Amino acid sequence: MDELLSEFVAETQESLEALANVVVALEVDPSDRKLLDELFRFFHTVKGSCGFLNLPRFEKLSHAAEDVLSEIRAGDATPDAATITAVLAVMDRIAELCEAVAIGEALPDGNDSQLIETLRHCYRMAGAMPAEDEGQPDSTDTNVAAPEEGSSAPEQNEKASRGATTSRTIRLPLSLIDQLMNGVSDMVLARNELSRKLRTSDASPELETAFERLSACIADMRDTISKTRMQRVDRLFMAIPRMVRDLGRELGKSIELKLEGGDVEMDREMVEMVVDPLTHIVRNSIDHGIEAPADRIAAGKPEGGTLCVSARQSGSQIVIEVTDDGRGINVEAIANKVVSAGIMTAQDVAKLSETAKLDLIFTPGLSTAHEVTAISGRGVGMDIVRANIERIGGVISLSNDPGNGLTITMRVPLTLTIIPGLLLKAGGLNFAIPRSAIIEILHDNNPTVSVNRLAGALTATIRGVRYSMIDLENVIGLPFVEQIGARTLMLVRSSSGKPYILGVSQVENHEELVIRPAAPMVMAAGIYAGMTLPDNGQPMLLLDAGGIAQTAQLPLVVEDVEASEAAAKEQAARQYYTGLRFTELTGEERVIRLSLVERVEDIAIDAFGKTAGRTHAMIEGKLIPCLRDVDVEGLKAQGAHEVTCMRLRDDRRELCYPVRHVVDIDEVPTELDLSAAYDVVAGVVLLNDVHIEVIDGFALFASALDVVEQTDMRRARCVIADADDSWNREILAPLLMQAGYQVAWGNTENSVGGDDVVLITSDSSPEDSSPEIASASRAAVIRLRNSSDPASPDDSSIYRYDRARLLEAISQAGEMQADEARSVA
Amino acid sequence: MSELYLFARIAETSVAIRTEEVEAVVRLSELSPVPGVSGHVAGLSALRSRVLTIIDATALILGTAPATIDADAGASYAIVCDISGHSYGILVDGVDDIRTVHTAALPICGRVSDAWEPYAHGVIEDEGQSYFILSLSSFLDQSVAAQAA
Numbered sequence: 001m002d003e004l005l006s007e008f009v010a011e012t013q014e015s016l017e018a019l020a021n022v023v024v025a026l027e028v029d030p031s032d033r034k035l036l037d038e039l040f041r042f043f044h045t046v047k048g049s050c051g052f053l054n055l056p057r058f059e060k061l062s063h064a065a066e067d068v069l070s071e072i073r074a075g076d077a078t079p080d081a082a083t084i085t086a087v088l089a090v091m092d093r094i095a096e097l098c099e100a101v102a103i104g105e106a107l108p109d110g111n112d113s114q115l116i117e118t119l120r121h122c123y124r125m126a127g128a129m130p131a132e133d134e135g136q137p138d139s140t141d142t143n144v145a146a147p148e149e150g151s152s153a154p155e156q157n158e159k160a161s162r163g164a165t166t167s168r169t170i171r172l173p174l175s176l177i178d179q180l181m182n183g184v185s186d187m188v189l190a191r192n193e194l195s196r197k198l199r200t201s202d203a204s205p206e207l208e209t210a211f212e213r214l215s216a217c218i219a220d221m222r223d224t225i226s227k228t229r230m231q232r233v234d235r236l237f238m239a240i241p242r243m244v245r246d247l248g249r250e251l252g253k254s255i256e257l258k259l260e261g262g263d264v265e266m267d268r269e270m271v272e273m274v275v276d277p278l279t280h281i282v283r284n285s286i287d288h289g290i291e292a293p294a295d296r297i298a299a300g301k302p303e304g305g306t307l308c309v310s311a312r313q314s315g316s317q318i319v320i321e322v323t324d325d326g327r328g329i330n331v332e333a334i335a336n337k338v339v340s341a342g343i344m345t346a347q348d349v350a351k352l353s354e355t356a357k358l359d360l361i362f363t364p365g366l367s368t369a370h371e372v373t374a375i376s377g378r379g380v381g382m383d384i385v386r387a388n389i390e391r392i393g394g395v396i397s398l399s400n401d402p403g404n405g406l407t408i409t410m411r412v413p414l415t416l417t418i419i420p421g422l423l424l425k426a427g428g429l430n431f432a433i434p435r436s437a438i439i440e441i442l443h444d445n446n447p448t449v450s451v452n453r454l455a456g457a458l459t460a461t462i463r464g465v466r467y468s469m470i471d472l473e474n475v476i477g478l479p480f481v482e483q484i485g486a487r488t489l490m491l492v493r494s495s496s497g498k499p500y501i502l503g504v505s506q507v508e509n510h511e512e513l514v515i516r517p518a519a520p521m522v523m524a525a526g527i528y529a530g531m532t533l534p535d536n537g538q539p540m541l542l543l544d545a546g547g548i549a550q551t552a553q554l555p556l557v558v559e560d561v562e563a564s565e566a567a568a569k570e571q572a573a574r575q576y577y578t579g580l581r582f583t584e585l586t587g588e589e590r591v592i593r594l595s596l597v598e599r600v601e602d603i604a605i606d607a608f609g610k611t612a613g614r615t616h617a618m619i620e621g622k623l624i625p626c627l628r629d630v631d632v633e634g635l636k637a638q639g640a641h642e643v644t645c646m647r648l649r650d651d652r653r654e655l656c657y658p659v660r661h662v663v664d665i666d667e668v669p670t671e672l673d674l675s676a677a678y679d680v681v682a683g684v685v686l687l688n689d690v691h692i693e694v695i696d697g698f699a700l701f702a703s704a705l706d707v708v709e710q711t712d713m714r715r716a717r718c719v720i721a722d723a724d725d726s727w728n729r730e731i732l733a734p735l736l737m738q739a740g741y742q743v744a745w746g747n748t749e750n751s752v753g754g755d756d757v758v759l760i761t762s763d764s765s766p767e768d769s770s771p772e773i774a775s776a777s778r779a780a781v782i783r784l785r786n787s788s789d790p791a792s793p794d795d796s797s798i799y800r801y802d803r804a805r806l807l808e809a810i811s812q813a814g815e816m817q818a819d820e821a822r823s824v825a
Numbered sequence: 826m827s828e829l830y831l832f833a834r835i836a837e838t839s840v841a842i843r844t845e846e847v848e849a850v851v852r853l854s855e856l857s858p859v860p861g862v863s864g865h866v867a868g869l870s871a872l873r874s875r876v877l878t879i880i881d882a883t884a885l886i887l888g889t890a891p892a893t894i895d896a897d898a899g900a901s902y903a904i905v906c907d908i909s910g911h912s913y914g915i916l917v918d919g920v921d922d923i924r925t926v927h928t929a930a931l932p933i934c935g936r937v938s939d940a941w942e943p944y945a946h947g948v949i950e951d952e953g954q955s956y957f958i959l960s961l962s963s964f965l966d967q968s969v970a971a972q973a974a
């Protein structure tokens with residue numbers, strides 16, 4: 001509103017100045033219709049604008065003047081001097097009011113109605129009397145003179161005070177500003193030339209000082225002139241309200257629009273470049289983002305959608321955000337569309353991160369697919385939006401909240417014409433490239449870089465990430481110039497999102513560059529973005545990073561980034577694992593996968609015991625098998641009280657691995673330098689130039705296999721039929737218990753369940769007790785005999801000291817019982 | 826009907842260019858090559874703060890390799906013009922004169938060689954000699970077209 005008002009004031013004042021002559025000329029020749037028309041138009045315009053701007057006093061005054069003038073025009077009458085004077089008085093009052101509005105003061109008091117009355121009176125007098133009558137108007141003349149003089153006095157006061165308070169604006173043709181800009185550029189070049197000349201000659205300090213002052217002035221001037229190019233972002237926003245209203249009405253959506261940051265300033269050309277992408281984004285938001293009112297209510301949202309467009313300055317960038325509270329982007333639908341359009345395979349898409357999937361809406365080719373808009377929302381021409389933003393050195397990003405809205409952020413440089421650039425050399429020529437396109441610069445002899453040539457294709461790997469690479473000389477068809485020292489590799493952003501490496505002779509300098517558009521035949525090459533005249537005065541071409549990638553047909557597929565990164569990580573992980581280095585009790589240094597070791601602790605030497613050639617340790621009340629013998633007496637003799645143990649665990653069992661001491665944790669290569677498996681050692685690796693044996697985790701646990709598994713509770717219960725038999729009691733029962741079975745006695749009150757296995761010693765009268773037990777249930781029965789040989793060929797009993805067969809039979813019977821129980825159930 | 830013409834020589838042909846199209850004639854001393862662009866674009870040259878795109882007229886018309894600017898010879902003239910917002914310098918063999926011609930343009934008689942065909946707009950006669958009329962804007966349109974082909 002403020003801008004409109006000041007524009008109105010400026011326009012009115014301008015026309016007033018021009019009309020001053022018109023009125024004078026009209027007095028000289030009152031019959032000149034052209035002049036009369038001009039005057040009429042002025043009042044008409046003022047009346048129109050001030051009605052709109054809510055300035056009632058302006059309106060009344062101009063309305064009255066317009067009325068009078070139109071009547072004069074309609075009546076084909078010629079205004080007399082008194083009427084013209086009265087009109088002039090009205091004009092003066094308008095000028096006075098304008099001043100007040102311009103400086104933001106209260107409107108000066110003044111009797112407008114008196115002025116209007118005078119005007120009407122004059123006109124009536126003139127109408128009543130024939131124009132030839134010269135005698136009469138005198139009285140009216142003096143009548144009019146009084147208010148006119150009264151009005152001029154305050155005007156003069158204001159003029160005196162005005163300088164301090166108002167900032168006046170003038171309007172200039174753009175070409176003039178451009179000319180001014182070019183003039184300053186010329187000046188900068190002349191300064192640079194002078195500076196070079198001064199450097200080569202032995203200039204006196206006074207001359208240097210004078211030159212410095214000149215330089216500073218020119219730099220200031222350049223800054224100031226640059227500011228004339230700035231425009232308020234309001235301009236950018238101007239078309240949005242109308243568009244939102246029209247589209248909303250068309251689609252039957254009610255949308256509340258919020259515009260923020262209209263007073264941010266940016267380059268005029270930049271504004272023009274951003275208009276189209278912004279329009280597109282806003283259109284998309286309304287069309288596809290914000291749902292129809294019914295859908296919104298169903299989703300529990302307010303019926304009307306909200307669209308917020310904001311601009312703010314952030315450093316040397318302008319950030320423009322478009323936020324809606326619509327349905328957001330359906331990422332899966334976009335991904336499906338990409339797959340069905342054959343742009344990427346389903347596997348590749350599945351590998352992408354959520355952000356990368358979101359970025360798929362920028363995929364070229366999706367734009368023509370109308371189904372996408374129907375299914376998912378956006379996708380129409382977003383690739384073009386991104387290309388446009390990137391062309392001006394900007395970045396576009398998305399923040400998606402499915403179901404709740406989408407924010408699209410555009411970051412564009414403040415100005416298009418002056419950008420920070422890098423000057424580089426390739427093939428003996430100089431080129432410039434926007435600094436915003438460069439991610440990283442390295443020399444090709446940098447140890448983190450490796451360049452490979454495969455069938456003509458260059459690939460550079462930087463810190464494990466592979467990039468396509470191209471030498472600038474090859475793109476522009478120039479010979480490589482021999483040079484001393486390393487070539488420079490630049491990691492460059494391309495429009496498809498995946499960076500690539502551009503090889504050049506060297507990067508020379510960094511400069512603020514004034515960019516001009518290049519001629520169409522130069523742009524047609526597709527690798528230039530413009531031209532520039534750097535401070536050395538030698539014209540230079542600005543490279544277009546995206547264009548080079550396209551011209552060189554680099555395979556810049558987006559999916560490669562994620563996939564190769566993941567693969568690289570995986571590979572790195574596979575190459576090394578973390579191992580624990582330790583010294584065996586016997587002195588060898590070995591390494592074991594750290595992941596196998598649950599913890600390392602010192603265990604009192606008395607906790608170790610040895611039974612049947614096997615060592616075990618008592619830890620936390622449990623006996624845990626030891627994988628190494630511990631010479632308890634020997635260690636005690638050496639004065640040791642504790643033994644360091646690694647406690648290992650697979651998914652079920654726990655083992656104790658006594659060692660002399662633990663050395664360190666190391667990254668151990670997966671690949672063995674010497675594969676030589678014996679015992680629990682898998683082979684040898686070189687660690688810090690020392691060869692170390694690697695423990696084979698599998699062999700380790702396998703070697704402890706026959707250790708009783710305490711964690712696995714046997715299902716079956718063994719029922720020994722004759723509890724009184726001492727062999728049963730003292731020999732058989734402990735064996736079964738040791739094997740992990742629960743033992744019960746047949747002659748107690750225990751009932752025999754379906755899961756049980758009944759053991760009957762054949763020598764103890766088979767007929768008396770066993771039949772009822774066996775018949776009482778479907779329990780399996782195993783008979784034991786005393787003699788090692790079977791009594792008859794169909795004797796299924798088992799020799800009572802055949803431990804292996806006995807345990808096998810019990811376990812088989814137990815399983816059968818379990819199976820039966822399951823099938824019955 | 827009288828008009829002011831600039832008389833120049835391109836590929837051993839005398840041409841006349843309407844002075845309205847001509848901004849200046851400059852002597853080029855230095856050219857920055859534009860690699861990767863078709864041959865008739867000889868390079869870029871700075872004219873004060875402006876950057877001129879230099880088109881080698883002979884190379885464009887005859888399709889030959891562009892001339893290289895030899896700073897020592899110093900005899901390379903370029904006609905500076907401003908067409909659709911871009912500044913160009915058109916490299917010619919030589920510039921002879923600027924004269925007002927009082928006769929109207931005449932249609933071309935005889936068969937123009939293929940190379941010149943796209944530029945044939947008419948001839949004017951002055952002081953007993955014929956000059957081929959060259960329009961710079963159509964000349965540059967042709968330059969873009971030649972590249973597209």
